Amino acid sequence: AQSVTQPDIHITVSEGASLELRCNYSYGATPYLFWYVQSPGQGLQLLLKYFSGDTLVQGIKGFEAEFKRSQSSFNLRKPSVHWSDAAEYFCAVGTSGNTGKLIFGQGTTLQVKP
Amino acid sequence: KAGVTQTPRYLIKTRGQQVTLSCSPISGHRSVSWYQQTPGQGLQFLFEYFSETQRNKGNFPGRFSGRQFSNSRSEMNVSTLELGDSALYLCASGEGGASTDTQYFGPGTRLTVL
Numbered sequence: 001a002q003s004v005t006q007p008d009i010h011i012t013v014s015e016g017a018s019l020e021l022r023c024n025y026s027y028g029a030t031p032y033l034f035w036y037v038q039s040p041g042q043g044l045q046l047l048l049k050y051f052s053g054d055t056l057v058q059g060i061k062g063f064e065a066e067f068k069r070s071q072s073s074f075n076l077r078k079p080s081v082h083w084s085d086a087a088e089y090f091c092a093v094g095t096s097g098n099t100g101k102l103i104f105g106q107g108t109t110l111q112v113k114p
Numbered sequence: 115k116a117g118v119t120q121t122p123r124y125l126i127k128t129r130g131q132q133v134t135l136s137c138s139p140i141s142g143h144r145s146v147s148w149y150q151q152t153p154g155q156g157l158q159f160l161f162e163y164f165s166e167t168q169r170n171k172g173n174f175p176g177r178f179s180g181r182q183f184s185n186s187r188s189e190m191n192v193s194t195l196e197l198g199d200s201a202l203y204l205c206a207s208g209e210g211g212a213s214t215d216t217q218y219f220g221p222g223t224r225l226t227v228l
Contacts, residue, residue: 032213043118043204043219051214090157100145100208100217101170104157 002027004093006105013081014113021076021108023091032094033074034102035065039087047089050074061085086112115141118207118220126226132193135223139186139207145169146188147217148180151202160203163188164211192225200227 003026013019025031032051036044048059055067065076074091088109092102119138127133139146147170148160159172163182180190186207192199202222208215 034217036219041221043221044206045219046216049216094213096213098212099162099170100147100206100211100213100215101159101162102147102157102206102217103159104149106156 002031002093002095002103004091004103004105006089006091006108008108009106010109010111012111012113015083016080019076019078019081019085019110021089021091021110023074023076023105024072025074025091025093026072027093029096031074033065033067034092034094035059035063035074035076036090036092036104037061037087038090038107044090047076081110081112083112083114086110118205118218120203120205120220120223122223123221124224124226126228127195128228129195129197131195132191133195133225134189134191135203135205135225137188137190137205137207137220139188139205140218143207143209143218144186145208145211145215146182146186147206147208148188148190149204149206150174151204151222152200157204160190162211169211195227197227200225 005024034049035047091105095101121136145164147162162170166182177193182188204222205220206217
């Protein structure tokens, strides 16, 4: 069965520092992978997605993610964090077949120190 | 285009009551999915509708049901509410419901069961 693990429940970084949020997935075939962000009281906003091709994916707000098949990982990175990046981040895998169903990780809460 | 809208945004109910939540997808989108978000269980898939047909269902009791109308608007219903049903219910719409489609999320309905 497909699953997603985000090992870090909570991360704190200083403003201007680099960020890496970890995501590991379990899936038999080539996965469809997504990163979403959720600000307090808001729905989820897509940051980026990976289906195939170039394993380094660029997203909105200066985020990028790298797909590593050998490590079953899809880590999210940002070179310089801004205070407005404080939010909860979710990694998700799309399931096989003709469906929009997503399986989400437990999420990582990012706190940004001034 | 207008985004995904969900009504109402907040609901307070008592145990044993029933509730209906509404979701209007992005214009032209034919797929609607519902998710339950709680601090303990995270984001869990409830069901997915495509062209008025339920295409996928998560592991929830029969008290949770939904439907989709010909204009793609969707409702979900929870009968005989329990305290554990308190959650943020998120709706997502996709163009065709394919695994590679981006799912666009609404702001959610916050349900509190007393």
